[in-house]
Amino acid sequence: MPPVIHEERCNGCALCDRYCPLDVIHMENNIARVRYPDECWHCGVCRQVCPKAAVDMTFAPIMLAV
Amino acid sequence: MTGGETYRFETDVAVIGGGTAGLNTAMAAAEAGCRVLVVDKANIRHSGAIGGGIDHFMAFLEEGEDWDTRESYLGYVGRVARGASNLAIHDAVFCDELTAAIERIESIGVSMRKPGSNSIFRTQSMGQPGPYWINFDGKKLKPKMAREVSRRRCQVLNRVQVTNLFTHDGALAGFTGFNVRTGDFYVVHAKAVVISTGNTNRMFKAQTGNPFNLWYCPANTGDLHRAAWDAGVEMANMEYVRMTIVPKGFSAPGFNAFFGMGSRLVNGLTEPFMKDYHPMGDRAPRNYMAWAALQELKAGRGPIYMDCRHLDRTELEHLFSTLGIDKDTLPEFFIAKGYNLKGTLIEMTVSEPMQARPSELCGSGIKIDERCASNVPGLFAAGDASDQMGCLHMCVAGGFAAGRHAADYARREGQLRPVEEKAIAAERARVFAPLARNAGVPYWELENIVRFVTTDHFGPVKTERSLTAALEKLDALDDMRERLVATNLHELMRVHEASNIQQVAKITASAALFRRESRFTPYHYRADFPETDDANWCGLVGIRKGDDGRAVTRFEPLPYAA
Numbered sequence: 001m002p003p004v005i006h007e008e009r010c011n012g013c014a015l016c017d018r019y020c021p022l023d024v025i026h027m028e029n030n031i032a033r034v035r036y037p038d039e040c041w042h043c044g045v046c047r048q049v050c051p052k053a054a055v056d057m058t059f060a061p062i063m064l065a066v
Numbered sequence: 067m068t069g070g071e072t073y074r075f076e077t078d079v080a081v082i083g084g085g086t087a088g089l090n091t092a093m094a095a096a097e098a099g100c101r102v103l104v105v106d107k108a109n110i111r112h113s114g115a116i117g118g119g120i121d122h123f124m125a126f127l128e129e130g131e132d133w134d135t136r137e138s139y140l141g142y143v144g145r146v147a148r149g150a151s152n153l154a155i156h157d158a159v160f161c162d163e164l165t166a167a168i169e170r171i172e173s174i175g176v177s178m179r180k181p182g183s184n185s186i187f188r189t190q191s192m193g194q195p196g197p198y199w200i201n202f203d204g205k206k207l208k209p210k211m212a213r214e215v216s217r218r219r220c221q222v223l224n225r226v227q228v229t230n231l232f233t234h235d236g237a238l239a240g241f242t243g244f245n246v247r248t249g250d251f252y253v254v255h256a257k258a259v260v261i262s263t264g265n266t267n268r269m270f271k272a273q274t275g276n277p278f279n280l281w282y283c284p285a286n287t288g289d290l291h292r293a294a295w296d297a298g299v300e301m302a303n304m305e306y307v308r309m310t311i312v313p314k315g316f317s318a319p320g321f322n323a324f325f326g327m328g329s330r331l332v333n334g335l336t337e338p339f340m341k342d343y344h345p346m347g348d349r350a351p352r353n354y355m356a357w358a359a360l361q362e363l364k365a366g367r368g369p370i371y372m373d374c375r376h377l378d379r380t381e382l383e384h385l386f387s388t389l390g391i392d393k394d395t396l397p398e399f400f401i402a403k404g405y406n407l408k409g410t411l412i413e414m415t416v417s418e419p420m421q422a423r424p425s426e427l428c429g430s431g432i433k434i435d436e437r438c439a440s441n442v443p444g445l446f447a448a449g450d451a452s453d454q455m456g457c458l459h460m461c462v463a464g465g466f467a468a469g470r471h472a473a474d475y476a477r478r479e480g481q482l483r484p485v486e487e488k489a490i491a492a493e494r495a496r497v498f499a500p501l502a503r504n505a506g507v508p509y510w511e512l513e514n515i516v517r518f519v520t521t522d523h524f525g526p527v528k529t530e531r532s533l534t535a536a537l538e539k540l541d542a543l544d545d546m547r548e549r550l551v552a553t554n555l556h557e558l559m560r561v562h563e564a565s566n567i568q569q570v571a572k573i574t575a576s577a578a579l580f581r582r583e584s585r586f587t588p589y590h591y592r593a594d595f596p597e598t599d600d601a602n603w604c605g606l607v608g609i610r611k612g613d614d615g616r617a618v619t620r621f622e623p624l625p626y627a628a
Contacts, residue, residue: 018109019111019117020108020112021108021109021112021113021283021285022108022278022284022285023246035556036556038278039284040278041280041283041284041285042279042394042395042399043112044393044394045117045118045394047394048112048205048394049112057394057398059315059395059399059402060279062274062275062276062315063274063279063315063399064315064402064403066274066314
């Protein structure tokens with residue numbers, strides 16, 4: 001799946017929200033939330049733009065298992 | 067919910083789609099002195115196919131070898147894209163623009179050269195007669211193009227999905243769209259519009275069942291292929307169903323990196339099989355690789371694997387690094403799967419099909435002439451959304467050409483044309499209607515059904531019967547579009563995407579029905595006409611919406627040297 005946000009590191013800058021090409025990440029209470037994890041394309045942009053290393057990329061189990 | 071505020075814009079050149087082609091279009095139009103407005107469904111800094119990075123750009127550089135000339139390159143185009151690429155247009159939009167395109171990339175701060183060196187790393191694959199692929203670090207290419215667009219004072223509307231085009235007296239007047247976060251509605255009047263929205267994805271079944279686990283950008287859903295269709299724009303090369311070879315489990319790019327660096331495809335018996343299918347083996351054009359893989363799997367000799375065991379350490383390090391430039395998360399995917407590249411066979415598979423160009427040397431979509439103009443005055447197209455451009459190199463070069471031509475048209479004969487208020491009100495109501503429905507069909511249900519129909523009937527094998535059946539089933543879904551429901555703006559965007567995908571699927575099936583031969587097998591493989599018939603079908607299938615809403619098709623021959 002998709003990106004996992006380390007909420008304790010997130011500073012609410014919203015760059016991941018702004019730049020996700022699939023509109024997957026939405027800020028909620030000033031913290032980034034991966035609202036549509038199934039729609040992640042794994043482009044890694046969210047992680048690229050995060051200034052706080054608060055984004056980890058993960059893969060859905062099926063991607064690794066087949 | 068009925069949407070937010072309505073905003074109106076007037077501009078000289080509007081660019082719909084802020085990917086590589088669109089951003090270069092914007093740069094050119096701004097340089098020509100026009101007011102420019104770029105509209106993108108996401109944010110131009112990281113939207114589209116190369117938003118996360120890119121590592122390959124095709125070019126002849128005239129550095130002395132026989133194959134490295136314009137003439138040799140065009141000969142290659144004529145061989146590998148025969149019947150889909152118009153060489154005169156290719157020459158005008160790419161060859162004439164290539165030197166400037168490379169300079170422009172370097173001038174915005176992306177080097178095409180090996181780190182710490184002046185030389186260029188070039189690789190060869192996909193039927194090329196020599197190493198045309200420039201392998202470079204384009205991780206930041208998209209953000210730097212976006213910055214250049216802003217530097218040239220183009221206006222940008224991010225997060226706006228364009229919903230329809232409007233004409234006045236047969237010429238382009240403008241378009242509408244909505245902001246996918248605020249619900250604001252936009253009406254744009256422009257003297258010229260360039261469509262650069264890429265190909266249509268999410269149209270066929272995907273390998274893991276997740277429709278967003280795709281090779282090309284899942285946000286590209288044929289939004290403007292559909293809108294252009296409704297505006298009477300003629301399209302071409304829409305019959306092709308593109309496929310590639312991707313890692314099993316993850317439809318990621320890297321084909322050119324693997325094969326350019328000398329990797330080989332082997333089957334489940336560890337036999338390298340490509341030489342059985344094409345004399346160039348693993349350097350064959352992509353469609354032959356996809357076809358060969360399909361045959362090996364069908365014959366029960368799967369799985370298929372990428373074999374890099376014979377590459378030396380330096381080559382492997384370079385390969386691993388460049389794969390990560392093209393797809394940020396691919397190296398870690400391989401690590402998570404337990405591959406270390408060295409000594410391991412990497413399981414691959416044939417990707418999902420998609421409505422896209424049959425080669426790296428043309429496009430599929432709005433039919434353009436040498437000036438990138440469509441059959442609707444004031445409407446131009448660039449990049450993969452056009453029938454003649456595609457892939458990074460053509461998008462940078464040809465996108466710029468389209469901007470120059472659109473600017474030229476805007477200055478010389480363009481005028482701002484009216485759009486009827488009643489039409490705008492009707493469009494606004496249509497756009498937001500799914501939010502007002504209490505019950506209905508969620509977007510993914512329509513999309514899932516479309517994917518079953520397309521994959522079963524033309525993904526990729528086609529016959530007259532299968533295509534006719536597909537069209538009947540797709541036609542029967544028309545009224546489901548009126549029952550689509552959205553509970554928020556994100557879903558509303560997806561609703562319109564699903565609706566566009568369903569309609570573009572019909573265009574693809576109709577074009578495929580008309581072309582009674584096979585070409586770029588398996589991209590257009592007719593089991594009832596399995597041979598390529600150059601005598602009758604070496605050329606484009608033009609397709610447009612007729613007065614009764616059905617497809618009107620015609621054949622346009624393309625000339626090539628013998």
